[in-house]
Amino acid sequence: MIAIDTNVLLRYLLSDDEAQSVNADGLINGPAPVLITDVVLTETLWTLKGKKYKLDKSAIVDVVNSLFEEPNIFFEDGQTVWRALNDYRQAQPIKVGRKKKAADFPDALIVNKARFISEEKEEPFDGVYTFDLAAQEIPGTERP
Numbered sequence: 001m002i003a004i005d006t007n008v009l010l011r012y013l014l015s016d017d018e019a020q021s022v023n024a025d026g027l028i029n030g031p032a033p034v035l036i037t038d039v040v041l042t043e044t045l046w047t048l049k050g051k052k053y054k055l056d057k058s059a060i061v062d063v064v065n066s067l068f069e070e071p072n073i074f075f076e077d078g079q080t081v082w083r084a085l086n087d088y089r090q091a092q093p094i095k096v097g098r099k100k101k102a103a104d105f106p107d108a109l110i111v112n113k114a115r116f117i118s119e120e121k122e123e124p125f126d127g128v129y130t131f132d133l134a135a136q137e138i139p140g141t142e143r144p
Contacts, residue, residue: 001074002027003035006043013044013063014053034073038113041067041081042106049104060105061089080116084108087138096133107135115140 004012004027011017012024028034041064048055048063055063064085067073075081087108093100111128118125127142128135135141 001033001035003037004028004040006040006047009036009040009044010047013048013066028070028072030072032072034070036067036073036075038076038081038109041075042109045105057088057102061085064105077113077116080112081109083115084112087112091134091137094134094137101134103132103134103138107132107141108138111135111138111140 004024007020008024008027011020012028015021045060045063047053049060064081067075068078068082084105085108088103088105091103091108093102095101107130114128115125125140127140129142129144130136131144136143
C-alpha cells in the first residue's frame with residue numbers, strides 16, 4: 001500500500017499539469033493499493049471548493065463518489081467517509097446572520113469520525129460540541 005498527498009490527488013482529479021497528472025494517474029492506477037487519509041481528503045475538497053476551483057456541493061459529492069468507484073483507492077475508514085458524505089449531502093442551509101450557510105464536508109467527517117472512535121472504544125457517543133450553527137444541523141452535534 002502507498003499513501004498519496006493532497007497535491008497528487010488534485011493532479012489526478014484535475015489533470016491540470018501534464019507531467020504531474022500522468023505520474024499521479026500512474027500511482028493511482030498502479031499495482032499498489034492507494035490510501036487517502038482523512039486529512040488528504042479534507043484538504044482536497046477544501047481546495048476544490050475554494051476560490052480557484054469553486055466547486056459547489058453537488059460537484060464535491062460527485063468527486064467523493066468517483067473516488068469510491070476507484071478499485072485501487074482506500075480510505076482510512078470508508079464507512080465513516082460514506083456516512084459523512086451522506087450527512088453533507090443532506091445538510092440544509094440555514095440562515096446565519098445575513099447569509100445562508102450549510103455544514104461543510106469536514107463538519108460531517110468530524111461528527112462521523114467521533115462516532116466511529118466512540119464505537120471502537122465501546123464508549124457512548126454523546127455528540128460533537130460546536131459553536132458552528134450550520135454544523136449543528138448534522139445529527140450527532142450539540143450546542144455547548
